[in-house]
Amino acid sequence: MQAIACLTEERAAALSRVAEQERIEELRLRCGEAPSVRIGGAERPLSLAPVTADELRETVSRAARYSVHSYAESMRQGFLPLEGGHRLGLCGTAVAENGSVTGVRRISSLNLRVARQIDALDDILAPYIGEGAPFSLLVLAPPGCGKTTLVREWVRLVSDAGHTTAVADERGEIAGLAEGVPQFRIGRCTDILEGCTKKQAALMLLKTMSPALVAMDEITSPEDIEAVALCTHCGTAVLAAAHAAGFDDLRRRPLYRRLLSLGVFERVLTIEQKDGKRSYRMEKTEGTTC
Numbered sequence: 001m002q003a004i005a006c007l008t009e010e011r012a013a014a015l016s017r018v019a020e021q022e023r024i025e026e027l028r029l030r031c032g033e034a035p036s037v038r039i040g041g042a043e044r045p046l047s048l049a050p051v052t053a054d055e056l057r058e059t060v061s062r063a064a065r066y067s068v069h070s071y072a073e074s075m076r077q078g079f080l081p082l083e084g085g086h087r088l089g090l091c092g093t094a095v096a097e098n099g100s101v102t103g104v105r106r107i108s109s110l111n112l113r114v115a116r117q118i119d120a121l122d123d124i125l126a127p128y129i130g131e132g133a134p135f136s137l138l139v140l141a142p143p144g145c146g147k148t149t150l151v152r153e154w155v156r157l158v159s160d161a162g163h164t165t166a167v168a169d170e171r172g173e174i175a176g177l178a179e180g181v182p183q184f185r186i187g188r189c190t191d192i193l194e195g196c197t198k199k200q201a202a203l204m205l206l207k208t209m210s211p212a213l214v215a216m217d218e219i220t221s222p223e224d225i226e227a228v229a230l231c232t233h234c235g236t237a238v239l240a241a242a243h244a245a246g247f248d249d250l251r252r253r254p255l256y257r258r259l260l261s262l263g264v265f266e267r268v269l270t271i272e273q274k275d276g277k278r279s280y281r282m283e284k285t286e287g288t289t290c
Contacts, residue, residue, distance in 0.1 A: 007112075024037045029110040053107075137238075137265060138250075142244075174217060197223060202216075
């Protein structure tokens with residue numbers, strides 16, 4: 001499994017055997033504890049040796065290709081992007097400068113999030129995508145329930161339907177560019193801009209690529225909302241995601257109330273997980289089930 005390439009050889013060999021048998025969503029490495037995996041929304045420990053501080057440091061160095069300074073911007077946000085669209089989340093002692101976090105040292109735990117292409121979503125999403133102009137959609141789910149995967153598949157279907165689609169891939173997880181080549185199938189009419197904020201990417205994409213749809217990952221800050229507003233002012237549809245258990249939960253949060261006040265999103269798609277199985281519910285923003 002490509003995602004575990006950043007691990008030490010011994011640990012990677014042990015985890016590859018697990019990966020062959022299980023559909024791992026996340027791998028957790030915590031100092032002093034045995035590794036654990038998240039499968040079907042539940043975390044379970046593995047019968048492996050406890051993780052050491054040296055192992056955590058080596059894993060981070062490998063993930064950063066032994067040039068941590070080259071990844072300063074992503075580490076400021078608490079993660080390292082990996083080839084193939086995977087992501088390594090970091091915990092430890094935050095390094096702050098002028099009131100802002102600039103990085104993480106004395107690593108205490110790591111979370112390797114595994115990205116996958118899931119074509120089975122086609123049957124769920126395809127009925128909403130046709131020859132007409134794309135509509136704006138907000139994808140809702142708690143962390144780890146597949147929002148980015150769904151956004152990626154929506155992009156692919158819209159793009160393959162012939163609509164010019166642009167991806168503001170701030171964390172490099174939607175397309176997983178490697179030397180300019182997407183590591184996932186994201187459609188024949190898709191343009192990607194990564195390595196900058198959603199607002200910066202939206203400005204550049206709107207000026208240069210004439211997209212019918214701009215896609216981005218989780219909305220987490222006022223600046224992200226500004227990116228959505230920019231697209232709206234240009235008459236471009238928006239696809240985005242947010243951490244929420246559902247539409248009612250979304251409306252209770254001040255940040256997202258501001259987002260909804262823009263009147264951008266025609267529909268919300270909620271991902272729910274129960275007993276390791278996911279279900280999907282599409283609603284109009286006024287609350288009427290489609």
